[in-house]
Amino acid sequence: MGYRKVAIVGAGMTKFVRRALETPRELAWLAAKAALDSAEMKLDQVDSVVFGSAPDAFDGLHMKGEFVADGCGAWGKPYLRCYVGGGTGVYAIAQGWLHVASGLFDTCLVTCEEKMSTCQPHPQAAFLTIFDNFTEQALKPNLLWIFALEQNRYMHVHGITQKEIALVAVKNKRNALGHPCAQLGAELTVEDVLKSEVMAWPVHRLMVSPTSDGAAAVVLAAEHVAKRVTNKPVWVEGVGWCLDTAYWTNRDLYYPRYVERAARMAYEMAGIREPHKEINIAEPYDPFAYKELHHLEGLQLAPKGQAPKLLADGVFDRDGDLPATPSGGLLGVGNPIAAAGTMKICELFWQLRGEAGARQVPGKPRRGVAQAWGDLMQVGTVVVVGV
């Protein structure tokens, strides 16, 4: 089936860090403005606006989408705020794609913003309210615990070691040293990661992404607009998203089947049959070190249980055969939840245009995939872009 062609023509983001001085609206505007500037476009050339953000509880706001609307440039414009928890940042691109691919609009400004620092003493407290009111909240669970369960299961099924997982943190934090917006770039060793505090076994502190404030945005345009505003459009070749059952306790957590479904949807649209050969750069979602490996398998970029070995062999290094998270990812750049997913799209935009500076992947990459994940280990969102 032929879809209306949609391109990313601009991208921008704020530094990811604790940003006490800006409101969510101001953060959204900083990113939206940066994206418009990079496309040399003005707000009045924008036909429609999409916003993404994760739980309202972080900001202590109700109807956060309405509150942030004018910060995203939505004053007097059609505006949707989409929401799939942590998966929002990549899904928002699919939402923007729908606006343009449907033929209803020629341009769409997509902004994702998160401000976690306002949630005191720690945003982890807000996550208590994502659990089932009856069966789970009474246990006072938090995200570290449930992701520790998932990591444990993944390690157990495939016989994966802590050292293999720690290597993800080493790689991503090192990659982030080249990112001007990064919060936690660092030169570390596997031993440093394994010596860091155990948060919830087997998760160590340096295997966890930080809490951050920040925003990231892209401008999407139909083909005729894209060709007018830039000679380097980055085409959205495929979008996919998939939500699994809320009853995560009934699933085998060793493999993210919802990521596989989302990836297959996006690959089919993009005409990709052998993703590990046809994709040059991956930006899998890495809020925890093991998640990058888990997601590379879900994305069909590594056979089940084989991602750790490929990582150890250097396949996923910036100069490897299939660079994964050259941006530095959530572990290195930071994790303002929805904005982190969009940051991955921004990274692919810069990489495919050869504008990634110190982070540039060698060999003129032509196609990349970004993925995010969220809810109760439940949703996969995937976007494939190419030049």
Place this chain on the structure above:
Amino acid sequence: MGSRIAIIGLGFTPARPTSSHQSYKEMMFEAAQRAYADAGIEAADVQSFVTCAEDLNEGLSIFDEYTPDQLGAMLKPMHTLTQDGLHGLADAAMQILSGLFELVVVEAHSKASNIVAPDWVADYATDPVLNRPLGLNPHYIAGLEMQRFLHETGVTHEQCAHVAAKNYRHALRNLAAAYPAHLEAQDVLHSPPAFEPLHEREIARTADGCIVLVVASEERARRSAAKPVWVRGMGWANGSFALETRNWARPDYVRHAADIAYRQAGINDPAREIQLFEVDDTYAYKELQHLAELGIFANAADAARATQQGQTQLGARLPVNVSGGVLGMGNLLEANGLARAAELVLQLRGQAGARQVEGARVGLAQSWRGVPTTSAAVAVLSVE
């Protein structure tokens, strides 16, 4: 719109002040089962799902986690919009128009009876720096706006009361309405004062209910069990959120939304080309404001005069909110827009029973997200 989209299935649970017999999940399941049966489909046939919900109204963070199971959407494309059901309908339309899917389900519900203090929750939607410290119940924003509306337009308070009385009376004919009442304008004016100049019966009370629509491509709709109701135009827009910079004289964002929908639907003169109107009346004066912005009357004063003379009631030329509207059916939060659209579906199919509008071929649904928002959506539906 380039190609055609249709609503081929409708399911809902009746709006009620409370629903202690059902959880929100059971409510969604019931409405979805009805919608699927109406469309003659199974959940497995549906390719994508959209829900419309706000975390703080649900009492859960990242509420979209809890949406797939009761709709049969596990392992399918599904996402949530934190907006009105009509935004969800627009989203479904885009998913189909893009060529991605041919069968998409939209769901929205209210379990407002679970919210201990809905006005406090709404207060969390106001600007935390500039407005929330005032410590006011956010209904005051509607009071201020109504004051300005009466001043700008010359509409009288009594005329606003006529809107409320009409909609409560319309609700008497709707078994799915939570607050039917046989009221006259004077009864509304004599209800206790609330947020000056608003009186209690001019403010919609919350209700519980769920609405599910099955939306299909033209090709798929031709094979459906139920008579397709075509989505001819969808528009949505936001104004300025900030109380300090918004246009208090008129909700211009409603006009933006309507312009988009009319352009798609090829409507030039809505009052002549549309026979049935379901517009937001969360506060009685809002119906008059919205009728003017939608271009159904030249201005709000004309809309008010026509309302007072009974020209917008069932049986008249321009019937508005024959379902009972938000005042009569109850404020269903994110589901308000789908309640408006659901009424159009019933009317256009000729299934509206005691409140059937004769000869209705084209209908308009409009929603507004309530105070303190400036967010509206418009849908034009037809059987042609």
